[in-house]
Every structure is written in C-alpha cells, then in structure tokens.
Amino acid sequence: MRESGLPGLNRRGFLAVGAATAVVAFDPAGLGWISQAQADEGATGTRVPPLDGELVTDDAALSEAAEDYGQIVHDRPRAVLRPGSVRDIQKIVRFACANGLSVAVRGQGHSVFGQAQVKAGVVIDSRTLARIHSVGRDRAVVDAGVTWSALFTAALAAGVTPPVATDYIGLSVGGTLSVGGIGGATSHHGLQVDTVLALEVVTGTGELVGCSRTENRDLFDVVLGGLGQYGLIVRATLRVIPAPATARVYRLSYTDLTDLTAAQRTALADGRFSYLEGQVAPTETGWGYVLEGVAYFSGQSPDDATLLRGLPAPAATDIAELPYFAWLDRLTALVDQLRPLRFPNPWLNLFLPDAVTDRYVADLLADLSPADVGGPILLYPVPRRRLTRPLVAVPDSDVVFLLSVLRVVAPPNPDTVNRLIADNRAAYVDAVALGATQYPIGAIPVSPAEWAAHYGAQYPRARRAKARFDPHGVLTPGQKIFP
Known part of the structure; x- marks a missing residue:
C-alpha cells in the first residue's frame, strides 16, 4: 500500500525532493532557520532534533503552506515539516514550545480562511503520514493524513464503509475530524467525529496520548471537533459498517422554500433516505429548491412510490442509480478542475x-x-x-x-x-x-x-x-x- 497521499510519490520520494533545503538549527534572534550549508559556514543556533523526515524552508514548500482552497489568507510559515514518523511531530512540537514558535497541521489544504496556516511558524504536512494500518469488520485504523477517498477504496475492498462521507471525499481524515465532518448520512450516523472509536494525539507539549471514550476521555472529547486547539490528531480508529453496492438518487425539485424544508422534515423524521441533503439554485425567476435523497442498497432496487409517499408534490422528479463509490466520489473531478x-x-x-x-x-x-x-x-x-x-x-x-x-x-x-x-x-x-x-x-x-x-x-x-x-x-x- 502506498504510504503517501500524493499520487505517484511515496514518502521517501517526497522527502528527497526537499533534501537540499532541509534545516538543522534555529536562531530566533537572527537568521531564523539555519541550513546545513549555513552551519558549515559557521552559523549557530539551537539544533533541530534528529528527524525521520525533514524540515524544509524552500520557497515552493513555504508558498504551498501559505495558501489553501479559500485563496484569501496567505500567512507564510518559516518552515514545513514533512514528518517521517509521529516522533517527528512530537519533536517539532516540543521544539516549537522551547523556541516560541507556533505549529499547525495541514492535510489537503482545503480550508478557506487560513485555519491551517501559521505565520512565521511551522506547518506540519500530514501527507507524508498517510498509511491505512488495518480495515476490519467493524473498524479501520488510519493515519491522519489518509484521505477519505483512499479509506473508502480500501474499506470497500473489504466489504465495509465508513458510515458518513463529506460531499467531497478528497479531504484528510485528520482534517475533517478536527472540525466535525458532515454529510448526507449524518441524519442517521451523526458527524464523522461521532463515528470515532479511538485516537492517537500529540498534545501541545509534544506528548503522544491515546484516547477514547474509556481512556483519557477528557482529551478525546475536546480533540474531536476541537479545531486543532488541544492536540494534533495523528491516528484514528473509525467505526465501519457493511457497505452497500448501489446508490439510488432522488432529486425532487420545488418552487417554494417551505415545500423543500417540509419534505426534508418529513424524510428526516422517518429516516426513509440513507442520505438526505438539499440545495438552493438560481432560476430564471429567482431561486429553485431541490431535495436530494439517496437510498443505499444491495440487491433489488427500493420501491420509488414508498420512498416518495407523503412528501409535498415536487415540480419535477429525477431518479438515477450509481455504484456506491461513484456516488461518494461524484465531486472529485470538479474540485480537481477548480483547485x-x-x-x-x-x-x-x-x-x-x-x-x-x-x-x-x-x-x-x-x-x-x-x-x-x-x-x-x-x-x-x-x-x-x-x-x-x-x-x-x-x-x-x-x-x-x-x-x-x-x-x-x-x-x-x-x-x-x-x-x-x-x-x-x-x-x-x-x-x-x-x-x-x-x-x-x-x-x-x-x-x-x-x-x-x-x-x-x-x-x-x-x-x-x-x-x-x-x-x-x-x-x-x-x-x-x-x-
């Protein structure tokens, strides 16, 4: 299994790219980060601890870490850590504490307002820690840098699936667990954070702590949805359930907002759809409203009349079937074009x-x-x-x-x-x-x-x-x- 979340680039290859710009020390009063070449010329500072990965300061790495999907905030860090192990994250957090620096983890860079940026600090690029450790009948264990797309692919090969998907599944596990992770199946299973069984977390003192509902519960409760404030998620154990084969998608179009929300409330109350969302879209005369309901199944298709019974009559109905993963992955091509x-x-x-x-x-x-x-x-x-x-x-x-x-x-x-x-x-x-x-x-x-x-x-x-x-x-x- 490929370790890196970057297509065609494993962790060793990723680290080699920045080898020439790796830093070995930090001088808070003068030069900032000191490269090996500068150290060879006599520059001195606090030595960076030995790392399995690399700490780099090249312009390409810093520029990437100073942007995100939102393209609004551009806070440039002083360095980027490409960790080769969880130990690297612990060491850099401790180093940051000792040297007055701030740190944040950046996964796929899908924030929109600089949430994972650190001005003059250290950004930890989780893409080099992206291993799926195991997928079992009821749980999966993954590194924080794993994308949900990779996890769904591996889980489906084992006949299981995480219960909740965000609409775009190219996000990192650690990223969505830090904010919540909402999607159409939240109506049945809660947020993605509600499906977590256990975590491994590096705290702001550099301590690696395992936590769950029965172990270190106080940390577990604040890290999930905690916006990276109390610890950095490095590994997660997630609940998985039997996977369906097919998604039958119902798009019901309404001309009135209240018809949409009435239909959604009815569908939510009886749980008829496996996935329930809705959209507002511009029309020639104003706004149109669409209920998007999906029935997941394996084998025989669900009965349309039963699923639509009791809902306000829509102006138009569109019904389609897709393989389950194709439905989950429906936005990837669009996001890849827009980014x-x-x-x-x-x-x-x-x-x-x-x-x-x-x-x-x-x-x-x-x-x-x-x-x-x-x-x-x-x-x-x-x-x-x-x-x-x-x-x-x-x-x-x-x-x-x-x-x-x-x-x-x-x-x-x-x-x-x-x-x-x-x-x-x-x-x-x-x-x-x-x-x-x-x-x-x-x-x-x-x-x-x-x-x-x-x-x-x-x-x-x-x-x-x-x-x-x-x-x-x-x-x-x-x-x-x-x-």
Whole structure:
C-alpha cells in the first residue's frame, strides 16, 4: 500500500525532493532557520532534533503552506515539516514550545480562511503520514493524513464503509475530524467525529496520548471537533459498517422554500433516505429548491412510490442509480478542475435552529444575488441527538439545519472578496441573534469573545483543556479562538 497521499510519490520520494533545503538549527534572534550549508559556514543556533523526515524552508514548500482552497489568507510559515514518523511531530512540537514558535497541521489544504496556516511558524504536512494500518469488520485504523477517498477504496475492498462521507471525499481524515465532518448520512450516523472509536494525539507539549471514550476521555472529547486547539490528531480508529453496492438518487425539485424544508422534515423524521441533503439554485425567476435523497442498497432496487409517499408534490422528479463509490466520489473531478484556478472561496456555513430556518433563509435569499454565490447553496436538516461531541457547537433545537453558501469569486477580485466576507459577517451576526452557530469551516471573522459565546456552557471546558493540553499556546493559531 502506498504510504503517501500524493499520487505517484511515496514518502521517501517526497522527502528527497526537499533534501537540499532541509534545516538543522534555529536562531530566533537572527537568521531564523539555519541550513546545513549555513552551519558549515559557521552559523549557530539551537539544533533541530534528529528527524525521520525533514524540515524544509524552500520557497515552493513555504508558498504551498501559505495558501489553501479559500485563496484569501496567505500567512507564510518559516518552515514545513514533512514528518517521517509521529516522533517527528512530537519533536517539532516540543521544539516549537522551547523556541516560541507556533505549529499547525495541514492535510489537503482545503480550508478557506487560513485555519491551517501559521505565520512565521511551522506547518506540519500530514501527507507524508498517510498509511491505512488495518480495515476490519467493524473498524479501520488510519493515519491522519489518509484521505477519505483512499479509506473508502480500501474499506470497500473489504466489504465495509465508513458510515458518513463529506460531499467531497478528497479531504484528510485528520482534517475533517478536527472540525466535525458532515454529510448526507449524518441524519442517521451523526458527524464523522461521532463515528470515532479511538485516537492517537500529540498534545501541545509534544506528548503522544491515546484516547477514547474509556481512556483519557477528557482529551478525546475536546480533540474531536476541537479545531486543532488541544492536540494534533495523528491516528484514528473509525467505526465501519457493511457497505452497500448501489446508490439510488432522488432529486425532487420545488418552487417554494417551505415545500423543500417540509419534505426534508418529513424524510428526516422517518429516516426513509440513507442520505438526505438539499440545495438552493438560481432560476430564471429567482431561486429553485431541490431535495436530494439517496437510498443505499444491495440487491433489488427500493420501491420509488414508498420512498416518495407523503412528501409535498415536487415540480419535477429525477431518479438515477450509481455504484456506491461513484456516488461518494461524484465531486472529485470538479474540485480537481477548480483547485488549480485558485478562485477565492469566501464560504458561509451556519447551523440554524429548525424554528427560524425558513424565515432566515428566505430573508437571506431575498438579498442575495446569484452572482454573489458562484457555487452551490446547501440546506439540509440533521437530528440534534446524533451530534454527540461537546465542542461541536450547535443550536439548542431537536432539528438543526446546515446552511452552506459556498461562494466562489471568479475571476478573482479582492474588493469582491472583502465585500462578501463582510456580508458573511453580517449574516453570521443576524443568525447568532436567532440562536444559530457557525460550522467553523468558512470565512467569517470572529473575535475571541464571540468564540466564547459560540461555545457557551462548554467554553470553560475549552479554556481548561487549552491550559492543560496546550499550555504554551503553540497549536493552530489560524483559528484565532483564544486571545
């Protein structure tokens, strides 16, 4: 099995690329990082501990680490660690503590607002730690740098599947477990963080700690959905379930928002679809609304009439069947085409209480131009009881709606980006006043005081965990949660 998440490049090959730019010491008062050539010429500093991988400072590595899918924030680190082992991560975290540096893990770089960037610090590139250790009947053990696409491929070969997929599966396991990981199957299984059985975590003091619901529970509870603040996930044990063979996809088109949300609430209540989402799309006369429901199965196809019974009559119905993995992988080609174009993506992602969803979304759409979106708008419900991780903050509502306005600015225009970020900020403030929270993967400027309000009753837990597990405050500063 190939160790690296980079196509055609194994870990040894990846490390060899940066060999010429590897650093051996750090001088905080003068040169910064010192290369072997500089050391040979007499430069001195605090020696970098021996590594199985490499710490590099070449322009290509630093430039890559200073960007993400959002193309909005460009905080340049001082160095990039390409770890050859978990020990490397421990050593660099300890080195960072001793030398006043910050660190963050970057997986596939799919953040949109600099969340995994570290200005003048060290970015840990998890792509060199991407091994699938085992896939069994009920669990899989993987490194944090493994992509969900690779895990689904390996799991399906064993006849099993992770229960929940994000819409785009080219993300790293460690990345989505740090934020939550939501998808259409969340209606049945919760977020991806709700399917985790155990973790291995490097804390902000460089300690490697195993944790689960029965071992070091206090760390387990804050790392899942903890936005990289309390520890860096390096390995995960995930629940898997028997895999279906086929996805039967139902797309029900509505002309009214309330028909869409009524249909979604009915489908959510009885769990008729294995996967339940929805979209808002521009039409010639305004906005159209689509319920997207999927029935997973093996063998005989489900009965359409039974699955659609009791839902508001749609204006149009489209039904198609795809192999299960083809359905999961449906967005990969599109994202692969868009990423090289480097369009800014100032996304807005909110969790809305059920009672205010229809009114809030209608008001937002009334002031929203399709030109100010550029990408899809997602809207779909999940049951609050399925979301079990304490630091994934969601409204106090039995049903919670995810609203994602996945803005794309094409062609890039800084003034437009700034205006849309300001719009995100205003929409967020209005939503919070109605009891909403953010799903923190978007581009919304938020102050530390607002983060405290975001966590609410869980904020004291977050503060205690930060003081205990990251006492030097070196982990993941790009989230800007703690002052």
